[in-house]
Amino acid sequence: MTPSFDGQEMLDHVRRACAGLPEAEESVDGFGHTVMKVRGKTFIMMNPNEETPGLSIKSDKEQQYLLLQQGGYVRTPYIGQHGWVSLDRAAEPDWDEVAGLIRTAYLLAAPKRLAKAVLGSLVN
Template sequence: MHEPKSLKSEQGIEMLKQVRKLCASLPEVEEIIDGFGHTTFKVRGKSFIIMGENEGPAGLSFKSDRENQELLLHQGRFFKTPYIGHHGWVSIKADQPLDWGELGELLREAYMRAAPKRLVKLLQEQE
């Protein structure tokens, strides 16, 4: 895969490597650069991870539901994703140490929220 336009910092590129490693085990994941220059991971046309970098540190956003979003917001490390947070999306900045064990589970859950039932079942059977 090519290096994205949206992630240029050392933290952003390292974060992308970790996300790619996780997504490699998920069925039918597609990585694209969207119209806003964000690196987006999709399953069957539905986004579940969006990554980007503007003036500040690299950011990672993922699909959640409102209940889990509220729990994550109370931790203080997460915030409601601008523009799409009202749909349950959550973001974390890469300017702080990331717990890839916890984040991996959250990103896997994001995939299962976006994936068709058939792919969720396939993933569960692989476990």
């Protein structure tokens, strides 16, 4: 199945945001979702092949609360109790903000050594 135009656009944005993240890998999980992982831990889940593509991002509960209050995000079904958020499919995404959330999601999932390397590169 080929991703829709919107799904391909979403994939392109996510791939660009993950390009500089050490050991970030893209794969397809058992449910057919395109996922981004670091050392086996998922930090992004996407379904680019739906008519309206979906993007879910790992976060903590505090950040989830703030994003839900802000709008443009919804609690991810089934895993939202762990802090995950999804883009509200009815809203136009702010891709710069999403790129920042992707970096934060990576930091939550990455081993400390990799997270320190990314944080160090942001400071320098």
